[in-house]
Amino acid sequence: MALPKYTEPHYRIWHYFYLFICSCVFFFLIAPLFVIFPLSFNAEEFLVFSDGMKRLDPDAFSLRWYKDMIYGTKNPWGLAAKNSFIIALFATLGSVILGTVAALGLSSRHMPYKGIIMAALISPMIVPLIISGVAIFFFMAKVGLAATHTGIVLAHIVLGTPFVVITVTATLSGFDHSVTRAAASLGSDPVNTFMKITLPLILPGVISGGLFAFVTSFDEVVVVLFLAGLDNTTIPIQMWTGLREQLSPTILAVATCLIILSTLILVTAELLRRRSERIRGINR
Amino acid sequence: MSRETQKILTTDGIPLEESLKKAEKKNKLKAFLLVCPLLLFLIITYVFPIGDMLFRSIDDRMVTNMLPKTYKAMENWDGKDLPDEEVFEAFYLDYKKLVEDKTFGKLATQLNYEKNGFKSILKKLKRKMKKFEEGNYKEQIMGVHKRWTNVEYWRALKRRAPAYSYSKYLKGVDMYENEDGKIVQVPEDRRVHKILWVRTVEVAFFVTVLCFLMAYPIAHLLATLPMKYSNLLMICVLLPFWTSLLVRTASWMILLQQQGIVNDFFVWIGLVSDENRPEMMYNKTGTYVAMTQILLPFMVLPLYSVMKTISPSLMRAGKSLGGTPFVAFWKVYFPLTIPGIGAGCLLVFILAIGYYITPALVGGASGTLISNQIAFHMKSTLDWSFASAMGLMLLTGVLAIYWVYNKLVGVDNIKLG
Numbered sequence: 084m085a086l087p088k089y090t091e092p093h094y095r096i097w098h099y100f101y102l103f104i105c106s107c108v109f110f111f112l113i114a115p116l117f118v119i120f121p122l123s124f125n126a127e128e129f130l131v132f133s134d135g136m137k138r139l140d141p142d143a144f145s146l147r148w149y150k151d152m153i154y155g156t157k158n159p160w161g162l163a164a165k166n167s168f169i170i171a172l173f174a175t176l177g178s179v180i181l182g183t184v185a186a187l188g189l190s191s192r193h194m195p196y197k198g199i200i201m202a203a204l205i206s207p208m209i210v211p212l213i214i215s216g217v218a219i220f221f222f223m224a225k226v227g228l229a230a231t232h233t234g235i236v237l238a239h240i241v242l243g244t245p246f247v248v249i250t251v252t253a254t255l256s257g258f259d260h261s262v263t264r265a266a267a268s269l270g271s272d273p274v275n276t277f278m279k280i281t282l283p284l285i286l287p288g289v290i291s292g293g294l295f296a297f298v299t300s301f302d303e304v305v306v307v308l309f310l311a312g313l314d315n316t317t318i319p320i321q322m323w324t325g326l327r328e329q330l331s332p333t334i335l336a337v338a339t340c341l342i343i344l345s346t347l348i349l350v351t352a353e354l355l356r357r358r359s360e361r362i363r364g365i366n367r
Numbered sequence: 368m369s370r371e372t373q374k375i376l377t378t379d380g381i382p383l384e385e386s387l388k389k390a391e392k393k394n395k396l397k398a399f400l401l402v403c404p405l406l407l408f409l410i411i412t413y414v415f416p417i418g419d420m421l422f423r424s425i426d427d428r429m430v431t432n433m434l435p436k437t438y439k440a441m442e443n444w445d446g447k448d449l450p451d452e453e454v455f456e457a458f459y460l461d462y463k464k465l466v467e468d469k470t471f472g473k474l475a476t477q478l479n480y481e482k483n484g485f486k487s488i489l490k491k492l493k494r495k496m497k498k499f500e501e502g503n504y505k506e507q508i509m510g511v512h513k514r515w516t517n518v519e520y521w522r523a524l525k526r527r528a529p530a531y532s533y534s535k536y537l538k539g540v541d542m543y544e545n546e547d548g549k550i551v552q553v554p555e556d557r558r559v560h561k562i563l564w565v566r567t568v569e570v571a572f573f574v575t576v577l578c579f580l581m582a583y584p585i586a587h588l589l590a591t592l593p594m595k596y597s598n599l600l601m602i603c604v605l606l607p608f609w610t611s612l613l614v615r616t617a618s619w620m621i622l623l624q625q626q627g628i629v630n631d632f633f634v635w636i637g638l639v640s641d642e643n644r645p646e647m648m649y650n651k652t653g654t655y656v657a658m659t660q661i662l663l664p665f666m667v668l669p670l671y672s673v674m675k676t677i678s679p680s681l682m683r684a685g686k687s688l689g690g691t692p693f694v695a696f697w698k699v700y701f702p703l704t705i706p707g708i709g710a711g712c713l714l715v716f717i718l719a720i721g722y723y724i725t726p727a728l729v730g731g732a733s734g735t736l737i738s739n740q741i742a743f744h745m746k747s748t749l750d751w752s753f754a755s756a757m758g759l760m761l762l763t764g765v766l767a768i769y770w771v772y773n774k775l776v777g778v779d780n781i782k783l784g
Contacts, residue, residue: 094692105588108581112663113603115618116610118628122621131626181405188401193394200402202773207413209769211721213738214420214758215413217745221423221755222416241413244405302611305723309745322613326728330620338614345609349602352609 116342123148123335130330148336159321160337167317170232171300174239178296181240182247183289187281189248190255201248208245212305215242220309230312238306243296250295254288254359287359291352298348417762424535424756430477430527433470434461438528446525449518455505458524459496466493480750482523488512535756540564560740560757567736570654570726571719575666577659578715579708582666586707589667590674604671608664616728619657623648623729649731657725662718666711673707706776713772717765737761 086098126145127133135143152160188194189201207215219238220229228234262284266276282289304319311320318337325334375383431438436457444450465471471493478485488511495511509516526544537543537550541558545551552558589597589604607615622629630644639645647653677700685695723738730739737757744754 101584102588105585108585108663109600109603111581111660112607115615115622115660116607118618118621119614130621130624132628181408185402185405188398188403191394191398191401193391194398194402195395198773198777200406202769204402204405204409206769207409209717209765211723211738211761211765213721213723213741214417214762214765217741217754217758218416218420219412220745221419221751222412225419237412241409244409248405298609302613304613308742319611319613322611322617323724323728326613326617326620330617334617335621338611338617341611341614345611346606349605349609353605 119335119338119342123332123339125332125335128332130332130335148332151333152336152340155333159316160318160333163316163318163321166232166315167301167319170235170239170315170317171297173232173236174243174300175293175297177236177240178243178247179289179293182244182292182296183251183285185244186248186251186255187277190252190258201252204248205245207241212242212303216306216309219306223310229310230315232315235307235310235315235317238310239296239300239303242303242306243299246295246299247289247292250292251285251288254285258285287355291355291359294348294352294355298345420755421759423752424759425531425533426752427527427532427534428530430474431530433465433474434458434524436461437524441525441528444521444525446522447518449505449516450521452503452505454521455508459499459504459508462489462492463496466496478524478527481527482520484514485520485523488514488520535753536760538753539757539760563735563737563740566651567720567738570651570658570734570736571716571722574655574658574662574719575712575716577655578663578666579712581659582663582670582711583704583708586667586670586674589671590677591679604664604667607660608668612661612724615661616657616725619653619660619725619729620648623653623656648729649734651730651734653729653731654726654734654736657729658719658722661725662715665718666715669710669714670704670707673704673710677703710772710776713768713776717768717772720768721761721765 086095090098121136122130122132124144124146125133125136126143126147133143152158185204189197189204194200215238219241223229223234223238228237258281262280263276266280267273271279302319304317304323307315307317307320308323311317318341322334322337325331377383377386437454440454440457441450444454462471462474465474471489475486475489478489492508492511492515499507514520534544539560541553541561542550543553585600585604589600592600621627624630625644625646625648627647629647630639633639634641634644647656681699681703682692682695685699686692690698720736721738722736723742726734726736727739727742730736738761741754741757741761744750744757
């Protein structure tokens, strides 16, 4: 973004002002995440930078809160993490299967009422979570699935499928349907064609949709707040309770772990997106 | 030669047109069957529950079923003077049964919603009822408390007779049906919901504006920078996008607390003195700041994907035709980004209007939104039908915007990451 030599001074000033604004916004976006790292290593119980930390005194830092997270007494995080992973895995599986199959139908050019059905399938993403939470809670209570893993998994499948539908239909939009016709003409049945031809080609889209569904479930708190009993507590529920009652540095330790997890997911998703674009022959 | 023979036939003798139609129909069915599992799943676990919520919000059968004899007897009552002995007797019998079943507490709560003071006189009636003698219930009930002689209470009772009512919706906008059956506003000091609706729209609107003002420059920068720099900067947008909402809210709680870094900074540059650090959390400021940062990526991504498609040569052409960079930007570049602006703004507005977690954690009392009120009625007052009614009012608003969004942008154009 170097400016040409002939740029007039006031445009030059304007340009630097623009860059300054942009840096401020980027700072605003990313800086809050980095506050958590150092404070999670705080040796003291307060959530402010101690004088020792400002002097970079090694004694002011400790792994105390990480130990508390893992070995602490009456520690809720172990159970919460287990529940979160189990629920998120099953919810992802369900969302991916239902979402991918639906996306195959939606991207067929024979699909009737495509627009309206797509809008309906995406709606759980748009409807405020509190409303979904209330509605699903009434339903699950009625069928006796409130406070069970099954109930939460079903609710999370509802919330996760829109992401799978969006990513997979996007991937399929550049899909060359003549390859499936070729497979069919060579005597392959539709299921075999899907497993051997279509799926490998759209796999990046499916996985990235799955990642979205995973994150949605793993991070979801509103619906679980209504549905969960004591045995179904998840990481977000524990964080929510902790943030409401007492902000302890243990929460920051958990938050740090979550940031690392989301970084890993981000990198995977980005790599997949590029791969998917390469496969589809989109060069940007 | 007749027209019939001119028709092209397929090998098995069926006219081609018909055969094609059949094939087309088969394909349609195939596509539809693929969508079916998800559609059915959503209908059962999502659409049906929302319909159930609608039913719950107007369902008022609880009181009706609790006092069947009373309402039967009341059918002939004109509601002007105190009802006859017949009604009193029916009410006594109904209430006696409720006391025996130990469900009278629910009735007391419900009737107290209708008119204050019902709870205490029902409790008193329950105590005195044990000594009631047969016959002349009117006098005996009226002797329990002087409010039982007040016709207003009997009218209030009668108002709960219909099995379905829209009173919860009226309550949601601070209105009620008064004694004469007219719809009026509640007294000024009790209009809490209107404030919340206004605040919700206001917060959603200003968060959208703030997001737009911040997202536009950076989306432009991301779209015009060479790939290797923009990919790096894109991480700044995507990392918050993928990070847990609670983590981001927690970091704002740390930053905005009174001894927090933002306040430290203000003191350091001398904006405020150390003694009176401003409260930036547990009020509207907290809600605004945190929500803007959390929703910003949802504005940047649609803007970026539109700006990416605008050729830089258009700006150059504008400038070469004599426009200053500002004119070229305003007349050429900006109009081309309007689809992205529409998409981003609608998305952020829709998400902001139903926000729950962040306002609940950093909003305090003055920064909570309508969602928090719904949760409050679900969890604390247990007035589920009112929570449903408010939820559906919010849902109607959101679906209206979603409809506009679908018309303008098309849901199949939503891009993620």
